Amino acid sequence: MIVFDKVWFSYGINHVLKDISFTVSENERVAILGESGEGKTTILKLILGLIRPDAGKIIIDGEDITNKTEDELREVRMKFSIVFQEGALFDSLNVKENVAFCLREYSKLSEDEIDHKVRELLRIVGVEHAIELMPDELSGGMHRRVAIARSLAACEPKMFLYDEATTGLDPVNADIICKLILDLSKNGRGLILVTHKIFDAVKIAERFMFLKDGIILFDGDKEELVHSTVSEIQIYLNEVSLSCKANKSGG
Amino acid sequence: MKIKELISELQDFYLLSARGLLGAVKKPFYLKDMIEQMDYAGAGSFVIIFLVSIFTGMALSLQLSAELSSLGLKMYTGKVVGISIIREIGPVTAALVYAGRVGSGIASELGSMILGHQIDSLRVFGVDPMKKLVTPRILSSIIMLPALTIIGDVVSLCGGYYIAVFVSHQSGTFYWSSIRDVLTFENVFAGSVKPFIFGYLIACISCYMGLSTKGGSKGLRKSTTRAVVVSIVMIIVSDFILTRILLYVLGFSV
Structure with missing residues (x-):
């Protein structure tokens, strides 16, 4: 609360x-x-x-x-899991490295497990195909979706x-993001x-x-x-x- | 109000400088980030240091040859060039080039990370920006600037040799033996302490200016400019203070 x-x-x-x-x-x-x-x-x-x-x-x-x-x-x-305005992705890292950032920082997962988890998260937000792209190569909508995937990788948040x-x-794209936000909150997590x-x-x-x-x-x-x-x-x-x-x- | 702000800024700067250095002895260590920074700061600056140093050495040798010739003391060109470069011009020139290239890069990179909320993202993910961003930049500067200074010194002396031998028609062997004579512990120590201090100062100032960026692209321009200007002023000021201290410690009489 x-x-x-x-x-x-x-x-x-x-x-x-x-x-x-x-x-x-x-x-x-x-x-x-x-x-x-x-x-x-x-x-x-x-x-x-x-x-x-x-x-x-x-x-x-x-x-x-x-x-x-x-x-x-x-x-x-x-x-908490936060998605900042315009995503705030690390612009020197590609999509995969952005999403894997916290996993590498804190988890003891192997590289294969991290790769698997990153792909899974990107599939949830619908941008699996962009895994190797750099942030400046993404559209606005993709940017936000990658940011959501990255925030999900960080932890098991109570709230978004x-x-x-x-x-x-x-x-x-705004409608897609809205649906995604609602989907993520379906299991009772607030936002x-x-x-x-x-x-x-x-x-x-x-x-x-x-x-x-x-x-x-x-x-x-x-x-x-x-x-x-x-x-x-x-x-x-x-x-x-x-x-x-x-x-x-x-x- | 202005004085209060200045004191607060100075306090933040000292805290950043101390915490940035302490990060080197506290886990986690970001070795990969440090190597990346060393590559950017060191290998990336090699060509510009080479160019600046060779022409500095040549210009210095040319000036001294001309002046010493009129006094009939042309044979001392190597000695004076050696002392000037090893003790003073080499470290300062390398530091000024480093501040212009690497210092501005650090400030603009960290500044754009602040504006893009990337630093906030790091903090939210539980990563200490001080350790992840500041410590690797400080350490890489402390390691790479002395290395670049040594390279710059050697290149400058070679530039001086070229002028002394091929323009001023002096003996090359005598030039190098004069240089060898001035390579005493006192001279080498006086020249090699400075780059460590300059590297630390440039990295701390640039990180501080970058991390205190606010006000969009205009603010980024301001913080980058401030990083370079303050670094240059601090290099010159600290060079004077260090020279004074080193001369005293090493027992030179003024």
């Missing part, structure tokens, strides 16, 4: 998060929505302990991680964290999806948070989201209804 208790965070003089409090249980599918620069990615980084809050507490599975050292945080991070997993992708694409968020999540000016403007389920009177959310919902209309008229 993730608990944010009155968390403040700022980059210099820019207060990104102001007194944020929320709780996410480990089997929930949560989407954090908001415009660019509203602190959505910052929340993911705080959960992983990559940055420290200015004030407040972050509690993961009952443990306050706010003041943990880098070594202590390693154990906490193993509970996705940072703008579908941003910059065409609708077909936090950070996005500004509400159309993709409603496909995946069951709970929605909306960040604006450093505070959570809205926190509720799909039903509450649809009937929300918050003007910013209405703008986002209009995008969804326009997309739906376009889909219907397109047959």
